[in-house]
Amino acid sequence: MSLRSHSESHDQLHTLREALDQERDRNACLTRELGQLREQVREAERYRFLFETMEEGFCIIQFIAGADGRWVDYHHLMANPAYCRHAGLPDVVGRTLREVIPDEADIWLERFGHVARTGEPIYFEHELYATNRYLGLAAIRVEPAEHHQVAVIFRDVTARKRAEMALQVLNTQLEQRIEQALAERKVFADLIDASVACVQVVDRQMRWQAINAATRVEFQRIFAFQPEIVAPLSVEFAAATDDCQRSLALWRRALAGEAFMTIEAFGQGDGRRHYEMRFAPLLGSGDDPLGAYLFAYDVTERIEEQQRLAHAEHALRQAQKMEAVGQLTGGVAHDFNNLLGGILGALDLAGQRLQQQRHDAVPPLLGNAQDAAQRAASLVHRLLAFSRQQTLLPEPTAVTALVDGMRDLIARSVGPHIEVYCQSDDDLWTVRIDPPQLESALLNLCINARDAIVASGTVSITCHNVALDEHQAAPLDLSPGQYVRISVSDTGRGMDPQVLARAVDPFFTTKPLGQGTGLGLSMIFGFVRQSGGQIKIDSILGQGTCVNLYLPRHHSAAPRMPAPIDAAIPVPSAQAARHVVVVEDEVAMRVVIGEVLEDLGHQAQMYENGPQVLAALQASTAPDLLISDVGLPGGLNGRQVAGALRLRYPGLKVLFVTGYDETAALRDGALEEGMSVLTKPFSLKQLATRVNRMLQD
Structure with a gap:
């Protein structure tokens, strides 16, 4: 391989390494970004979780401008589930305000628009009329301002708001009631204070808690002071007068829990007044005694009218x-x-x-x-x-004996042309009545029967025991029980229904003028009703009338009539002779009394009138007995003579004799100890027995 090729290969390798380093850097950057994104996603998920689960309703809204640039609506950009729960408005995301609640749009635009324009957060409560809910809302602007967004968080406060409103209504009603109660209290207070009744309230410690004006006036007149609130009655009524002590006693009864009514008289002389007093305990909410109160009414005129009526x-x-x-x-x-x-x-x-x-x-x-x-x-x-x-006071009375005792009187009253029949049960019950009033009633009924009989006829008086059950007693306005029925029937002309209906009316009479007052039956009716009974009249025109008197049975025996006194001539007394003074204006009577006293072995001094005996005994020793007629000539009656001699001789025994009934001796007052009455005519034995008894006592 040539050097050039080797150099090119080295450059390519370097370039590749640089590319790998850059890729590695980019991958690391991507990894970091991915981590940040994942963290952001996790944070977004956390916010979404909070957004979805938060209790408060939440939304973000964005305002929409119109052609003139003014905000005319807003969108709901987002809303959490609690939005619907609190507002009651579902599916609002993506919808405008006017789509959701068109009738209320202007109200919410004004509220939230102010936040979007100014950036000032607000909190307020408002009723969402569409769902009839009260919401408590807070709103803030979402930056930047040019987004025209507002975040709203809110809660349903309907329950609290309604409770507050109810409380406000209740407070208003309570204030009105208090005002009304105060007004009523003032009215009642003014009425009570202006009332003619005397009103008082005392607490358990017997201190005045309320007093009206009438009470102050009457207290000033009767007790010469005016009571004051919280003043103790025991101190104010410390005077030992009868009025004060009676007042304290009445209050003690009321404070002990008794509710009662009584009529009492207070004051002295012409200023004495009668009061109807109604006491009652004052109880709290738990029936705990708080005190007592009194309403007192001046009934003097009523009492006087009742007395005049009586x-x-x-x-x-x-x-x-x-x-x-x-x-x-x-x-x-x-x-x-x-x-x-x-x-x-x-x-x-x-x-x-x-x-x-x-x-x-x-x-x-x-x-x-x-x-x-x-x-x-x-x-x-x-x-x-x-x-x-x-x-007379009512007393146990045997009706059979009373009727038998009147038989002769009734027979003479009705005349010989009318036959009188009397018949009673053998074991007739006792009644408790005023015997003279029953006698008067029977005699009046018999006279009415006589007047109803044209020529001759009969009058029958029958007395029976009757037991009335509920059905029998109810028409008579009586309680079920045992009664004595006294019936007076005649064979006269009877009464038609119109007359019968008015028979007991006062002053109603069918008799000619001057022959009757029309008071007979009405007075009988009043007497029977006061005795606890009833009167029932049955009458058939042309056949006769029957008047039935129902009187309640009295469960005690009537007193026995005293046995007649033997009229034998008295025998001389075995005791020593006594000095007896006799004052009697009737010569024959004076002689008889003197003879009886002498036969008894006593020394008798006889006088015709009071002045004689007072003059004769001027220097005399005390007599043992004074026998005096009640009615005497000479200006002094028997009671006056007895009084004068008793002043001179204390303890002098006195026997009054009178031709009137026994009450003639009582007209000047009750008999004192050592006094007795004997009515004329009397037998010699009666006189002797009474004299011996008084001299032996």
Whole structure:
């Protein structure tokens, strides 16, 4: 091989080596670039992973300019899956804003366009109306600015936003309610403060928590001070007056948990007023006691009106009684004259038999006179008991005995042309009523029956035990239970339905003017209802009427009637003679009392009137007993004489005798200890027994 060829070969080899080195360098560079690319791919994958899995919605938008250069829309260059989850808008990549939400495009263009133009990031919350969602959005410009791109990241804040809105609505409603409650509270406070009722609230420590104006005025008038909030009642009511102590006692009941109503009077003299007081405990949300409150109303006028009404009813009842007594006059006068005729005739015959020395005929005649006198006394006592004005308390009463005791009085009242029949169950139950009122009711019913009978007929009084169940009691407006039914029936002309419907109306009457007040049945109805019973009237026109009185059974025995006292002549007392002063204006009565006292072995001093006895005993030793009539001439009655002598002789025993009923001795006050009453006429045995008993006590 030539030298030239060798040199060329060496050059080619060098060139090849250089080519190989360059290729090796290029391969190394490619390897490095490939590594960098792989690293970039891995980093891009990491960003893609974050882009795909991030919780927030993300997109990049690019603005589109119109012919005039102004931005009129934007493209969604990219968007992650969370975009659809938060915005509710699927498949937005590659689509324009106006394609996705055309109705709201101008709003979003304005918001994001400001970021693209100025480069100022923003955060705001806005409602996406298309999907009814609230979004919290942040937007920044993607550089370079000439790309007109903005990156948006956002989250669905609908739940929080709606909660905030709901809370805002709730706060607004609460504020309105508070304003309304405050307004209502002010209205109620103004109303309570202006109320005529006295309103008070106290806490558990008995300190005032609320007081209205009426309370302050009444306290100033009654207690001479005005209560203050938080002031303790125990201190303010420290005065030991009855008003103060009663007030504290009432508050203690309310604070102990009792709700009650009471009517109390406070104040003195003409300023005394009656109050209806309603106390109740004040409870918290858990029924825990917080205190108590009071509403008090001035009911003085109502109480006074009730008292006037009670007096009027009493006067009407008494007028009704006296009307009945007036209707009795004819029959009573007839019977009384018959009795007096028998008494006078028997005494005249006794005198004649004594002159004729026919002594054996005198005792029967005197016995007849005594019997007639006792019947006359019984008749007078019955009239006095019927016509007396005092109000009696209800008491257990045996109706059979009461009706039997009235039989003669009723027979005389209705007259001889009407037969009276009385019939009762053998074991008739006891009732608790006011006996004189029941007597008045029965007598009025019998007189009404008499007036309804044209010529002759019958009046029947029947008394039966009845047990009413629910179905029987309901039409009568009664509770189921046991009752005594007293029925007064007649064979008179009866009533038509129109008259029957108004039978118990006050002042309603079918009698001619001047022959009735129209109060009889209405007063009977009131008496029966007050006694817990009911009245039922059955009547058929042309056949008669039956009035049924239902009175509730009383589960206790009626008191027994006292046994008649033997009328035998009294025997002398075994005790030592006593000094007895007698004041009696009736000569015959004075003689009889003196004879009985002497027969008993006592020393009797007799006087006609009060001034005589007071003058005669001026320097005398104390008598052992004073017997005095209640009604005396000379300006002093028996009660006044007894009072004067008791001042002079403390503890002096007094026996009042009266021709009226027993209550005549009580008109000036209740009987004191050591006093007793004996009504005329009385037997000698009754007088002797009473005198011996009082002298032995």
